[in-house]
Amino acid sequence: xxxxxxxxxxxxxxxxxxxxxxxxxxxxxxxxxxxxxxxxxxxxxxxxxxxxxxxxxxxxxxxxxxxxxxxxxxxxxxxxxxxxxxxxxxxxxxxxxxxxxxxxxxxxxxxxxxxxxxxxxxxxxxxxxxxxxxxxxxxxxxxxxxxxxxxxxxxxxxxxxxxxxxxxxxxxxxxxxxxxxxxxxxxxxxxxxxxxxxxxxxxxxxxxxxxxxxxxxxxxxxxxxxxxxxxxxxxxxxxxxxxxxxxxxxxxxxxxxxxxxxxxxxxxxxxxxxxxxxxxxxxxxxxxxxxxxxxxxxxxxxxxxxxxxxxxxxx
Amino acid sequence: xxxxxxxxxxxxxxxxxxxxxxxxxxxxxxxxxxxxxxxxxxxxxxxxxxxxxxxxxxxxxxxxxxxxxxxxxxxxxxxxxxxxxxxxxx
Numbered sequence: 001x002x003x004x005x006x007x008x009x010x011x012x013x014x015x016x017x018x019x020x021x022x023x024x025x026x027x028x029x030x031x032x033x034x035x036x037x038x039x040x041x042x043x044x045x046x047x048x049x050x051x052x053x054x055x056x057x058x059x060x061x062x063x064x065x066x067x068x069x070x071x072x073x074x075x076x077x078x079x080x081x082x083x084x085x086x087x088x089x090x091x092x093x094x095x096x097x098x099x100x101x102x103x104x105x106x107x108x109x110x111x112x113x114x115x116x117x118x119x120x121x122x123x124x125x126x127x128x129x130x131x132x133x134x135x136x137x138x139x140x141x142x143x144x145x146x147x148x149x150x151x152x153x154x155x156x157x158x159x160x161x162x163x164x165x166x167x168x169x170x171x172x173x174x175x176x177x178x179x180x181x182x183x184x185x186x187x188x189x190x191x192x193x194x195x196x197x198x199x200x201x202x203x204x205x206x207x208x209x210x211x212x213x214x215x216x217x218x219x220x221x222x223x224x225x226x227x228x229x230x231x232x233x234x235x236x237x238x239x240x241x242x243x244x245x246x247x248x249x250x251x252x253x254x255x256x257x258x259x260x261x262x263x264x265x266x267x268x269x270x271x272x273x274x275x276x277x278x279x280x281x282x283x284x285x286x287x288x289x290x291x292x293x294x295x296x297x298x299x300x301x302x303x304x305x306x307x308x309x310x311x312x313x314x315x
Numbered sequence: 316x317x318x319x320x321x322x323x324x325x326x327x328x329x330x331x332x333x334x335x336x337x338x339x340x341x342x343x344x345x346x347x348x349x350x351x352x353x354x355x356x357x358x359x360x361x362x363x364x365x366x367x368x369x370x371x372x373x374x375x376x377x378x379x380x381x382x383x384x385x386x387x388x389x390x391x392x393x394x395x396x397x398x399x400x401x402x403x404x405x
Contacts, residue, residue, distance in 0.1 A: 071404060121403035144403060176404020201379075202404065206324050209400050213325060214360060217370025217401040231379035233372075233397065315404055 007081055010037055010044045011156045015164040015282065020249040021262075027272045027279045029265055030165055031252060032157070035288035039073075039080045039104070041255075042157070042286045046179055047077035049152035050141040051085065062086050065138045069093075069128035071121050071313045072101030073287060074143050074177075079108035090138070092128040094120050096207070097313050100291040118210035120313055121176075122218045143177045145221035153183025161282050162191055169272075172265040172283040174257045174315060175199040175231065178223040180284060185227035199231040200264035202239065202257055202315035232267065234260035236309045240302050242266070247289070247298070255287040256297055257315035318346055320396045322357075329357040338396070343373065344386040346396060361398060362386065370401045 003009040013036040018029040034042035054060045065088040068078055075091035082089045089110040093101070096117035105112055113131065115124040125144065132140045143149050157180065162168065171188050173180045178199075185197040236256070243259030246252045265283040272279035289298065296308045317337040322330050330336050336354065340346040351358035361371050366386060373380045374397040380388045390396065 119402075125403055174404070199379075203397075203399070204402070209323050209325070209402060214368065214370050214400055218403045219369065219401050220403060225381060228382060230382045233374045233377045233379070233399070235377075 005084070006038050007048055007084055010048050012160065013037065015161060016252075018250050018252075021245060021266070023269050023273050026277075027269050028281065029262075029269060030280065030282045031246075031250075031262075031285045032161060032282060033252070033285050034157075035254065035285060037077075039076050039108075040288050040290065041073040041077060042180060042284060043073040043077040044080070045152040045156055046143060046146075046149040046177075047074060047081050049148040049155075050143065050146050051078070051081050051087075053146075053148035053151075054139060054141060055085075059139050060085075060087060064088070065090060065135070067092070067128055067132050067135070067138045067140050068143065069115075069121065069124040070143070071124070071176075071315075072097050072105070072291070075110060076101065076104045076108065078141070079105055079110040083109045090131070092124045092131065094124050094313055096120070096311055098291055099294050104291070117311065118207055119216075120204065120208040122216065125218060143179065144218075147222075149177060149179035150183040150186075150222055153180050154187045155183075157284075158184040158187035162188065165280055165282055167278075167280045168192055168195065168282050169279045170196045170198060170265070170268050170281040172198040172200060172261055172268065172281060174261050174284065174286055175201040176315065178220050180286075182222050182224060182227050189227070196229045196268065197227060198264055198268055199228050200257075200261045201231060201233050202260050203233045203235045204313065204315075205236075205310040207311040208313065232264045234263050236306045236314060237302060238263045239314070240297055240305050240309070243289070243297060244302075246285075252285060253289045254285045255289055255292050255315075256295075256309070258283075258285040258287070260315065261286070317392060318390050318394050318396060320346065320350060321398065323399055325400065326357060326360055326398065329354045329360070341389060341391075342384075342386065343375065343380055343388045343390055343396065346390060347386075372399050372401055373397070374399070
């Protein structure tokens with residue numbers, strides 16, 4: 001396929017079947033390979049939509065500076081688009097993220113402000129809001145509350161999935177900003193009666209939940225629980241097991257959060273088999289494994305790999 | 316056997332530093348009342364008069380109870396209840 005520029009090639013990713021991990025001919029799993037996007041993650045969709053919307057609304061003018069709290073992938077996508085469009089980008093990122101994320105951000109020209117590991121992305125959001133207040137001319141796109149994030153998935157990701165898999169019965173994705181699940185969930189509910197919309201939420205080590213008190217918890221403004229039908233917490237051991245199964249049995253080299261998503265998808269598959277009903281379960285492979293090689297996720301025993309993830313923001 | 320309840324770091328002041336405590340009851344609400352009898356004040360940090368507090372997530376065997384029966388979610392011996400603060404991703 002031919003495109004005028006790199007950003008024009010965002011989306012239209014493949015949906016591939018999992019012949020070995022699917023339990024039967026009637027209960028099938030399908031992976032939406034979002035690592036095929038320009039920077040290698042699903043966040044390219046949200047980044048492009050948020051920048052387009054900000055330009056349309058007159059918030060961004062040539063030479064503007066964008067600031068964004070991110071655990072990495074959204075920042076990398078924003079950095080790629082921002083450079084094409086002539087904006088500067090400042091990312092506020094927790095220090096307990098993989099080295100590759102930092103390298104990629106710097107390669108695409110972003111500058112990084114590190115936030116403390118304790119508190120994870122919650123702390124990055126808090127720090128970014130503080131910096132934005134000190135620089136009123138900077139633009140915070142704020143992926144957690146930006147409707148263009150959800151709209152990217154409502155207008156692109158979900159229609160692509162439905163076109164490729166009209167018989168879809170379940171949609172499974174990761175829960176971070178909630179943009180993917182809100183956008184895809186709303187679109188698919190409008191077109192597929194009875195569809196199940198399932199969230200897989202990464203469960204990190206204790207450091208990440210190290211809040212000073214419970215009132216400092218964080219629920220993204222985009223989140224609407226009524227879009228979901230179930231929500232599962234998936235720990236690093238299960239996420240790593242499934243990440244490895246994905247590459248060993250199906251050849252798909254995915255990031256660790258995709259293993260967590262597959263874990264929830266396999267749970268739905270097991271339930272369908274037990275109930276004796278047909279199921280076509282589409283799940284998101286949010287990114288490839290490249291950015292997580294340094295975490296040791298793909299080598300040694302699962303116990304060793306899980307221990308190495310302790311305290312890391314692995315999704 | 317009982318129900319294992321995993322406590323987040325910030326609530327361990329109520330459990331003498333224990334990461335997990337044992338509880339009994341037929342529903343999540345019963346278990347929280349049972350826990351509060353030995354760990355006074357813990358229940359109030361998880362629920363208020365409207366139900367589960369906004370920034371607290373509770374999972375039974377890794378499934379979010381808000382999509383099950385809420386506080387009336389049935390639990391049985393051998394189940395694991397996990398309490399976690401809400402965090403962001405992205």
